Structures are given as structure tokens and as C-alpha cells.
Amino acid sequence: MTKLGRLYSMFDSVRLPDDLPYTQVSSWELRFLYLVGRHTLSGEGRVVELGSGGGGSTYALALGLKESPVFDERTGRLHAYDFFRVGKGTFATEKFFTSGHRPAHDNSFLDDFRGRLEPFLPFLEIHAGDLWQTSDPDDTTPVEFLHVDIAKTARVFRCVCERFLTRLGPGSVVLHQDFAGPRLPWLHWSTGALLPYIEIAGPPIRSTLAFEVTRPIPEDVLKSVSEDVYTLDEKLALISAVQDRVDRDHTGGIPFKSVLELSKAYVAHYAGEHRRAWSLAKPLTSDEYLARTRADHFEQLRKAYEAQPGTASRLKRLVRGR
Template structure:
């Protein structure tokens, strides 16, 4: 059993407060965050949450840190990054406001976040705004814990990979909260590239994959990840390598092999190879979980394929034969 895997049997015993802030993270994931803070993290390296949202996950992690026998609140810091406002490109919901709806006079829920996290403000450092602006490109401080719930676009993931993954060291713990999201394949093929240097904790905890860095990650690997320097076929192979390591989530509800197969379709889709994308996705339409939860994904991929097909000039059999004869 892995070091992180030893926390799994403790999940059922975690009691979360009833007044936990609204979050889109599942109860299982919140319990795991609390356990990590209480049982595993020390605060000796940076403790970083990318994508704090309404504060539920931040609260669970901070609560665990407060209950830790080794975390020192006077020197340790929990760094929370987010836009902290709703609007185009933020992927935030109005439920992050205390009222549950956006007020007429603004779109920032930063004050609501501060109010909810008030008990932990002495050791909570908030970074509000675009992560490209709020993160320091010159910061090389090692990261002990990295919770990634912000990489909804390739642009943001590049910032994550350039400024945060490069600071991982042996012992660093990483949580990919969106690992069940096929539209975010950069999470999956980058994990495949990291496999020789990490140890996956165990089955994903709902949509979260947890792993610990066990060997120094070579600079050239990190550079290729941040620069997206992999061919389509290389990315598919890297995702296949991850499929070999994980199956269903720890509750048995999410079939990750199928989810990752659909992520492969999105690798091809983003590369503009819509026919290939649909050839990967089409067989998955019979998957019960995906057909129930990802119908919009299939529609997007099918539409792109059909649009591409309609735009491609059709060559009649006669014309094709004349071309072949001409070449002869």
C-alpha cells in the first residue's frame, strides 16, 4: 500500500462540519483533503490550492492542517488561488456567493470567501485574479502539496505546469480534481509523462487522482509538458499508460478506463483530426456511464466530424479511377 493509500481506510471516519462552504467537490474528496492536512502534510514546503472556488475544499484542507500535530500556523501557509469572481472564462458559479446569486453591484465573491474562511485567515494567503498575474514566475520554493482544480483550459494548464509542476520534489503530493473530465486531456497525458517519477495513491477518489512524487522529475520532461511538446500519437500512448494503472474510482462509480478513452478522442479533436476523434468516441456511446453523463461530449465530437466531412470535397469513383490511370 502506498503512503497516501493508507489514508483510504480512514475516509469513513472523517466528520466534516455541517457549515462547510458550498463546493462542487464531493464529500469523499473533502474528507481526503481533511485527512491529508491532518495526517500527512507538514507545511515545510508550500501548500497550494489552485482553484479554491467557494471555499469548501479550502475549508476542509485548512481544518485538517489546524488539527495536524506538526503544522505550525505561525510559519506554515495555505496558498489559495482563484479568480474569485463569476463571468466568462472563470468556470465559477453564482452559488459561490453567500446569497446563492450574484449581487447587482458586482461579480466578485472574494469577500464571501474571506468570511467563510475567517477561522483560518491567520495562515491563509489568498491570490485573487488571473493565475498568470497572481503567480510568481521566479518562485522556486518547493511545493509539498498541490491541489489542481483550475486547469480548465490549455492556457491555464500551461501556467500550472510552468510555475507549479516545476517546483515538485520527491515527497510532493498532487491532486488532480478534474481527472474525470475528458475535455481536459492535458491532465491525463501529462500524468502519463510523469508516471516514471510518481506513485499513484490508489483508485481515484471520485473525480480526483492523487499521486506522490517519488523521484526527481527531469527538466526536459517538465519542459515538454509545459510546451505541449508531444505528438498526437505520443499523447494517446501516454494516456494508455495511465489506463494501465487505474480502473474505477474507489466507490466503483466512475469507469476511468472509458473516461480516459474519451479523453483520447479530445486529444484528436483539439488537433483538428475530427474523423479520428469520432472513430475513438463512437464505440464509447454504448458505455452506460458515458452515455448518461457525457452526452454533450459525444454531440460535440459528432458535430465536428460531420461538419468536417461535409466540408471535404467528395471525389467520384470515376474521377478517382482517372487519377489512378493518370498516375500510371
């Protein structure tokens, strides 16, 4: 069992403050972040959070670091990356503002974030803006911990790969917070590519998959992931390998085998193979969890399929004059 796996038995011992900053991360994930900071991190390598949002996850992790017997606040740093503003392409919500809504003529909630994280500012380093601009391409400092809650697009994920995954080594801990998101298949097939070099901690913690690097990751593997060189069929096979390792989340609520199957449909969708995407997605419409939580995903894939020239449904619409 990895050091991460031992944390599952400690969930009930965690008591976080009731007034944590607003976050879209579940209470289970917040407790896990606290436990990682409290029991596994030394601060000797970089501790990095990509996608800090309103600060709830940052607060939980920072609190764990502050209460750690080995983390030295004088030398250790928690690096928080985010746009820290609302607007197109940021995937942020106005609830990240202290008032709950955006003030007139101000898109930035950076000051709100600083105010909420005030107890930890002595060891918190904030990087505000586009990740491609705020991360250093020449920084090779080893990354001890990486919380990824920012890879909402393939463009951003490439930056994560090139500038952070390349700095992982044996003992590094990674948390993919969006692992229950079928529209982010790069998280899934890239994990499949890394399987020979990592150990998954256990069942996902709600939507977060946690793993520890156990062997050096070859440069050519990292390059293949960052440059997205895998074929459609190779990506589907890599996701299947993850399905062999991951079933439901630790509460039993999220059926990850089904989620990852829908992720395969999005691999085909993004490749322009809409017929194949719908053939993968259609059987999943009877899955209770997906039907309840991902109806918009099925609609998107179905519409793309029907808009493809030569499909029967498109021909029927043309005949009806629609």
C-alpha cells in the same frame, strides 16, 4: 504503499462540519483533503490550492492543517488561488456567493470567501485574479502539496506546469480534481508522462486522482509537458499508460478506462483530427456511464466530424439542401 494510500482506510473516521461552504467537490474528496492536511503535510514546503472556488475544499484542507500535530500555523501557509469572481472564463457559479446569487454590480465573491474561511485567515494567503498574474514566475520554493482544480483550459494548465509542477520533488503530493473530465486531456497525458517519477495513491477518489512524487522529475520532461511538444500519437500512448494503472474510482461508480478513452478522442479533436476523434468516441456511446453523463461530449465530437469536408453525413445534408 505511499503515505497517501494509507488514508483510504481513514475515510469513515472523518466528521466534517455540516455547514461547510458550498463546493462542487464531493464529500469523499473533501474528506480526503482533510486527511491529507491532517496526516501528511508539515507546511515546510508550499501548500497550494489552485481553484478554491466557494471555499468548501479550502475549508476541509485548512481544517486538517489546523488539527495537524506538525503543521505550525505561525510559519506554515495555505495558498489559495482563484479568480474569486463570476464571469466569462472563470468557470465559477453564482452559488459561490453567500446569498446564492450575484449581487447587483458585483462579480466578486472574495469577501464571501474570506468570511467563510475566517477561522483559518491567520495562515491562509489568498491570491485573487488570473493565475498568470497572481503566481510568481521567479518563485522556486518547493511545493509540498498541490491541489489542481483550475486547469480548465490548456492556457491555464501551462501556467500550472511552468510555475508549480517544476517545484515538485520527492514526497510532494498532487491532487488532480478534474481527472474525470474527458475535455481536459492535458491532465491525462501529462500524468502519463510523469508515471516513471510518481506513485498513484490508489483508485481515484471520485473525480480526483492523487499521487506522490517518488523520484526527481527531469527538467526536460517538465519542459516537454509545459510546452506541449508531444505528438497526437504520443499523447494517446501516454493516456494508455494511465489506463493500465487506473480502473474505477474507489466507490466503483466512475469507469476511468472509458473516461480516458473518451479523453483520447478529445486529444484528436483539439488537434483538428475530427474523423479520428469520432472513430475513438463512437464505440463509447454504448458505455452506460458515458451515455448518461457525457451525451453533450458525443454530440460535440459528432458534429465536428460531420462538419468536416468529405464526410458522408455532410454530403447527405448537402444533397437534401440542408
